[in-house]
Amino acid sequence: MASSSPKNDYVVYSPLSPNPTAQNVVFLPLYHPPPTRRLLLLRKFLIGATSLLLLSLSIYFLYPYDPTIQLARVRLNRIKVNSSPGLTLDLSFSLTVMVHNPDLFSLDYDSLDVSVGYRGRGLGFVSSQGGRVRSRASSYVNATLDLNGLEVIHDVFYLLEDLAKGVIPFDTDTQVNGVLGFFFFKIPLKARVSCEVYVNTNNQTIVHQDCYPE
Numbered sequence: 001m002a003s004s005s006p007k008n009d010y011v012v013y014s015p016l017s018p019n020p021t022a023q024n025v026v027f028l029p030l031y032h033p034p035p036t037r038r039l040l041l042l043r044k045f046l047i048g049a050t051s052l053l054l055l056s057l058s059i060y061f062l063y064p065y066d067p068t069i070q071l072a073r074v075r076l077n078r079i080k081v082n083s084s085p086g087l088t089l090d091l092s093f094s095l096t097v098m099v100h101n102p103d104l105f106s107l108d109y110d111s112l113d114v115s116v117g118y119r120g121r122g123l124g125f126v127s128s129q130g131g132r133v134r135s136r137a138s139s140y141v142n143a144t145l146d147l148n149g150l151e152v153i154h155d156v157f158y159l160l161e162d163l164a165k166g167v168i169p170f171d172t173d174t175q176v177n178g179v180l181g182f183f184f185f186k187i188p189l190k191a192r193v194s195c196e197v198y199v200n201t202n203n204q205t206i207v208h209q210d211c212y213p214e
Contacts, residue, residue, distance in 0.1 A: 064180050065102045067109075067133070067191045070211065071172055072098045072140060074197050075204045079163075082149075087156055091123065093145040097174055099191075101133040107189065108132050109178030112141050117171035119155055123147050130178075167207055170197045 073096035080090040126145040195211040
């Protein structure tokens with residue numbers, strides 16, 4: 001009796017024949033609709049606004065502004081009325097001036113000039129040495145003005161009245177000239193301020209001051 005062996009079915013694929021079990025995947029590029037006219041106008045507006053903002057900020061930070069000066073303190077060190085040989089006045093002032101540099105670069109100034117007057121009449125003038133003020137910083141400059149033998153015939157009555165009140169009004173004119181180091185350039189800058197200062201003769205402090213930048 002002949003035995004029968006199981007029959008095995010084999011499927012052979014050729015590299016050139018398609019595989020029926022494989023899945024074909026097709027990749028399609030993303031579809032980008034063309035921009036509309038409104039979107040193009042909005043994009044141009046945003047680019048223009050951003051450029052204008054950057055330009056404005058650059059001008060704001062790099063534009064050289066003049067320094068600002070302020071009379072921070074006036075101290076009346078000495079006052080004396082002389083009656084011989086004529087009616088004269090001896091005065092001594094200690095002045096403190098604040099110089100503020102608002103720019104992004106340092107400021108070099110040659111000198112700081114301060115003149116002092118009383119009731120529209122010039123009393124004297126003092127000039128301090130130069131210096132440097134760092135970027136966006138302030139510097140305080142001290143100066144001393146000594147006046148001896150001033151003739152006060154026309155103002156003696158006003159002066160005696162102010163001394164009795166304890167407050168003397170003085171006129172000050174402060175000026176600073178300097179240059180701003182802008183990369184490789186030197187830009188000249190100047191500032192000037194006139195003040196009417198009321199000094200308390202008892203505690204040597206400024207009671208009130210009105211300043212007018214020029």
